[in-house]
Amino acid sequence: ARLQLDVVTIFPEYLSPLRESLLGRAIADGLIDLSVHDLRAYAPDRHRTVDDTPYGGGAGMVMKADVWGRALDDVVRPGPGTTLVVPTPAGRPFNQSVAAELATRRQIVFACGRYEGIDQRVADHAATTVEVLELSIGDYVLAGGEAAVLVMVEAIARLIPGVLGNPLSAVTDSFGDASVGLLEYPSYTRPLSYQGLEVPPVLLSGHHAAIARWRRDESLRRTARRRPDLIAALDPATLDRADSSI
Ligand code: 6GU
Secondary structure, eight states: OOEEEEEEESOGGGGGGGGSHHHHHHHHTTSEEEEEEEGGGGOOSTTOOOEEOOTTOOSSOEEOHHHHHHHHHHHOOOSTTEEEEEEEEEEEEOOHHHHHHHTTOSEEEEEOOOTTOBOHHHHHHHTTTSEEEEEESSSSOOSSSHHHHHHHHHHHHTTSTTTSSSTTHHHHSTTSSTTTTOOOOOOOOSOSEETTEEOOGGGGSOOHHHHHHHHHHHHHHHHHHHOHHHHHTOOGGGOOGGGGGO
């Protein structure tokens, strides 16, 4: 039950980092299959046109539905195991729970738009045969979906069993299941003293309960300072009695 990843783009070379490091190993190990498709191969004209001016006027160009339709007819396997992801700053937020959901799929097709986006009928028509998710990776505007696909694929792939060296590290980090909505605590390794800065002594104490308490306090303190929105969203049931002193 390996995951099939397909990326459709007018810049296929942009996706070459996907064959490096973590992802490259998962592909070599047969855990993931990756295919990158050039959208222009599906353009019928001599100039391989993929965009046109927007109905209603306005700036920029819109990617053509018929070109995208031919590409997706070729790539998408219809049925409940497939999700079509359309990266767009106008999408729902991509987050760890969306990544975890996508890591359970059989096929994920990423449709990378450029310019002012893709004719909306492409997503609307695809939704008659597969799940379609229009997703944003944050509140800023990228020139195209390619960089967002690099981000989403890395977040998804590391959740697939066998892709990470240590399967526990996928759930103990920030936004993973174990720390339920808190940022990760700070980490230290040798040497004991660096540029006059010492490792917090509790980490050398061998007192496992004290270390766990210190790490949780650091997570809470860091989250309160950097992400007050996450503190506000915390499920009170996940707080312990000692947490209230932070
Ligand atoms: Cl997914 N795509 C583009 N083009 N811009 C974005 C984005 C996605 N997420 C945030 N900005």
